[in-house]
Amino acid sequence: MPQSTSRRRSPEETREDLVQATVRLILKQGFTATRVDAICSEAGVTKGAFFHHFKGKDEIGDAAIAWWGRMGSQAxxxxxxxxxxxxxxxxxxxxxxxxxxxxxxxxxxxxxxxxxxxxxxxxxxxxxxxxxxxxxxxxxxxxxxxxxxxxxxxxxxxxxxxxxxxxxxxxxxxxxxxxxxxxxxxxxxxxxxxxxxxxxxxxxxxxxxx
Missing domain, CATH: 1.10.357.10 (Tetracycline Repressor, domain 2)
Known part of the structure; x- marks a missing residue:
């Protein structure tokens, strides 16, 4: 579910929200079909915030894989x-x-x-x-x-x-x-x-x- 853009977040929280949004979209539709605009909408952040944290879609894809690995280790x-x-x-x-x-x-x-x-x-x-x-x-x-x-x-x-x-x-x-x-x-x-x-x-x- 997309998050509200009105919530004040730290840079760390914004980055985490973007990565988790990417994970949700990958699970739903795969990475190829996942666009930066959709990630921003899902995370409730602006496109400018996205590019503040990530150079592009491939970089956040790599971050999503690493996030999933950490989540798995915890599970x-x-x-x-x-x-x-x-x-x-x-x-x-x-x-x-x-x-x-x-x-x-x-x-x-x-x-x-x-x-x-x-x-x-x-x-x-x-x-x-x-x-x-x-x-x-x-x-x-x-x-x-x-x-x-x-x-x-x-x-x-x-x-x-x-x-x-x-x-x-x-x-x-x-x-x-x-x-x-x-x-x-x-x-x-x-x-x-x-x-x-x-x-x-x-x-x-x-x-x-x-």
């Missing part, structure tokens, strides 16, 4: 940041959080994935920014998998980085396919299969992730 914090918790329990908690994301009223989509789909071949700077965020997600998951291997017996050894990227691909791909297929429940089904796969890696743990 996953109950699983990623609980350094005292059992890493396998934390992996299950992460899957629980992902399932909760799919149960919100808004469609379960990802700015990073959408920008990757739109620009991986045409805008190297966006591809690199998106890849950094995807790599960060995979690194966090791989770290938990490595820690879990130190504490729990495994069915057979596996490469944590490869498994983390597999889960990342399943997550991103599920959001894309479910959006195309108009079946949000598909993501939840795939995440439960990911949970089952995780259980096969650590078959003797018999943990209650809750």
């Amino acid at each position: 996953y914090a109950p699983a990623w940041d609980d350094v005292e918790g059992d890493p396998l329990v934390r992996l299950h908690r992460m899957l629980d959080l992902m399932i909760q994301f799919t149960e919100r009223e808004a469609p379960c989509v990802c700015v990073v994935g959408m920008m990757s789909q739109e620009f991986a071949q045409s805008k190297p700077e966006f591809r690199q920014a998106a890849d950094r965020e995807l790599a960060h997600w995979s690194q966090q998951v791989a770290k938990l998998l490595d820690q879990a291997k130190c504490q729990h017996p495994v069915a057979q050894d596996f490469d944590s980085d490869s498994v983390a990227w597999f889960l990342n691909s399943l997550w991103q791909g599920s959001m894309l396919v479910s959006k195309t297929h108009q079946d949000p429940a598909m993501i939840r089904r795939n995440l439960e299969m990911a949970r089952h796969y995780l259980d096969t890696l650590f078959p003797a743990s018999n943990l209650n992730p809750n």
